[in-house]
Amino acid sequence: MPEPTLTPAETAAIRERVVGLMPAVLDDLRALTRIPSVSLGSFDQARVEESAEVTARLLRAEGLEVEIVREDGGRPAVIGRSEGPAGAPRVLLYAHHDVQPPGDAAEWDSHPFEPTERDGRLYGRGAADDKAGIMAHVAALRAHAGDLPVGVTVFVEGEEEVGSDSLATVLERHGDRLDADVIVLADAMNWEVGTPALTTTLRGLVRADITVSTLDHGVHSGMFGGPLPDALTALCRLLATLHDAAGDVAVAGLDHAEAADLDYDEARLRAESGALEGTALIGSGSILSRLWTRPALSVIGLDAPAVEAASNTLVPSARARVSMRLAPTQDPGRAFEALREHLLSRAPWGASVEVTLSDEGPGFAAATDGAAHDEARAAFADAWGAAPVEIGCGGSIPFVAAFAERFPEAAILVTGVEDPDTRAHGANESLHLGEFERVCVAEALLLARLGRLPTGPRGSD
Numbered sequence: 001m002p003e004p005t006l007t008p009a010e011t012a013a014i015r016e017r018v019v020g021l022m023p024a025v026l027d028d029l030r031a032l033t034r035i036p037s038v039s040l041g042s043f044d045q046a047r048v049e050e051s052a053e054v055t056a057r058l059l060r061a062e063g064l065e066v067e068i069v070r071e072d073g074g075r076p077a078v079i080g081r082s083e084g085p086a087g088a089p090r091v092l093l094y095a096h097h098d099v100q101p102p103g104d105a106a107e108w109d110s111h112p113f114e115p116t117e118r119d120g121r122l123y124g125r126g127a128a129d130d131k132a133g134i135m136a137h138v139a140a141l142r143a144h145a146g147d148l149p150v151g152v153t154v155f156v157e158g159e160e161e162v163g164s165d166s167l168a169t170v171l172e173r174h175g176d177r178l179d180a181d182v183i184v185l186a187d188a189m190n191w192e193v194g195t196p197a198l199t200t201t202l203r204g205l206v207r208a209d210i211t212v213s214t215l216d217h218g219v220h221s222g223m224f225g226g227p228l229p230d231a232l233t234a235l236c237r238l239l240a241t242l243h244d245a246a247g248d249v250a251v252a253g254l255d256h257a258e259a260a261d262l263d264y265d266e267a268r269l270r271a272e273s274g275a276l277e278g279t280a281l282i283g284s285g286s287i288l289s290r291l292w293t294r295p296a297l298s299v300i301g302l303d304a305p306a307v308e309a310a311s312n313t314l315v316p317s318a319r320a321r322v323s324m325r326l327a328p329t330q331d332p333g334r335a336f337e338a339l340r341e342h343l344l345s346r347a348p349w350g351a352s353v354e355v356t357l358s359d360e361g362p363g364f365a366a367a368t369d370g371a372a373h374d375e376a377r378a379a380f381a382d383a384w385g386a387a388p389v390e391i392g393c394g395g396s397i398p399f400v401a402a403f404a405e406r407f408p409e410a411a412i413l414v415t416g417v418e419d420p421d422t423r424a425h426g427a428n429e430s431l432h433l434g435e436f437e438r439v440c441v442a443e444a445l446l447l448a449r450l451g452r453l454p455t456g457p458r459g460s461d
């Protein structure tokens with residue numbers, strides 16, 4: 001057995017310190033949550049400026065050198081830096097200070113921007129996503145006040161909820177100040193209350209438009225229907241080739257991977273998704289593999305005459321948009337080529353088929369075998385008294401891919417403040433306060449552990 005990085009007494013002392021800090025941390029979280037910093041353009045952007053200012057103040061109070069940056073006309077991002085002991089690793093802590101719109105106020109049991117505690121949860125828009133992420137970082141800094149064990153950079157984005165459009169430019173222009181050995185992105189989920197999680201895979205994405213044409217103009221379906229195919233029927237036949245009879249994606253050459261073996265059954269999937277009784281599950285492999293690591297393909301839009309306006313005409317041309325989710329390590333460009341090849345070689349009835357790329361994004365698969373991940377697992381286990389599980393996410397998180405691409409050498413830890421009842425983006429968003437305390441303890445322990453690493457934090461040098 002190697003020496004533990006932190007002794008049990010040191011661990012207990014840090015935990016005690018964080019627990020003592022929690023009342024003030026929660027006060028600051030409530031103050032942040034009262035700011036309706038909705039980054040969607042139709043909302044008052046002065047409030048996004050205000051949440052950036054308040055975030056900057058919180059970081060300055062911890063002795064960080066802070067700057068608010070904006071690029072490409074984007075929302076304000078807060079960057080704070082503190083030097084650690086010489087030779088210690090540098091850790092970047094990410095969160096975002098913007099929030100989703102509150103939605104219909106009538107669906108909330110308390111005002112979305114007046115944080116309210118009920119049954120051990122703090123309700124409010126942003127109380128979890130992701131102002132709790134900001135405060136977890138601040139709590140970890142406070143736990144080590146005046147004696148940070150590592151170099152710390154805090155990066156708090158202001159436009160995550162509207163797609164992080166200027167993030168690539170921010171990373172490009174300020175990358176030298178954001179570079180780190182370990183990156184902690186506190187904007188994901190834990191597996192369930194009492195079980196912490198590291199999100200280690202995300203799926204990639206390809207969106208493509210498929211245009212099918214059979215005639216150069218619409219003609220009377222009574223006069224010409226019979227020998228001539230209409231484009232909409234041809235498009236439907238083409239779309240039908242994208243899955244096999246079992247419902248697996250039929251495009252050849254796509255990568256497949258297996259998800260971790262966690263307990264997630266059909267009943268839970270049905271309850272969480274609202275699947276109608278009788279709707280069968282499609283595809284093969286474990287449910288979590290189908291959600292997290294295997295390709296999936298859905299038709300998400302169709303350009304064709306609306307039923308209301310339908311006339312007896314052979315539709316000359318029709319268009320569909322498909323969204324394809326990819327195995328975490330799949331190259332999106334190759335996946336698009338495979339999809340294109342599949343569609344062009346199956347053009348029904350000699351129809352003209354055109355396939356164009358509308359959007360793509362890489363997935364993410366963390367290398368979880370380094371020292372930083374070992375220390376994170378140990379910190380989580382100490383904070384929760386339960387070993388963390390490794391989970392995937394079927395969606396794509398643009399900022400994770402952006403950081404992974406910009407800092408390929410860094411160990412990336414995707415951690416969470418949310419639990420399955422958080423309802424981020426929905427009405428009655430809430431934070432489980434017991435879990436939040438454990439999140440803060442875990443992050444304070446993680447910084448201490450990373451500061452003790454004898455060699456490079458990736459354990460490779």
Ligand SMILES: [Zn+2]
Pocket residue numbers: 096129130160187
């Ligand atoms: Zn978020």
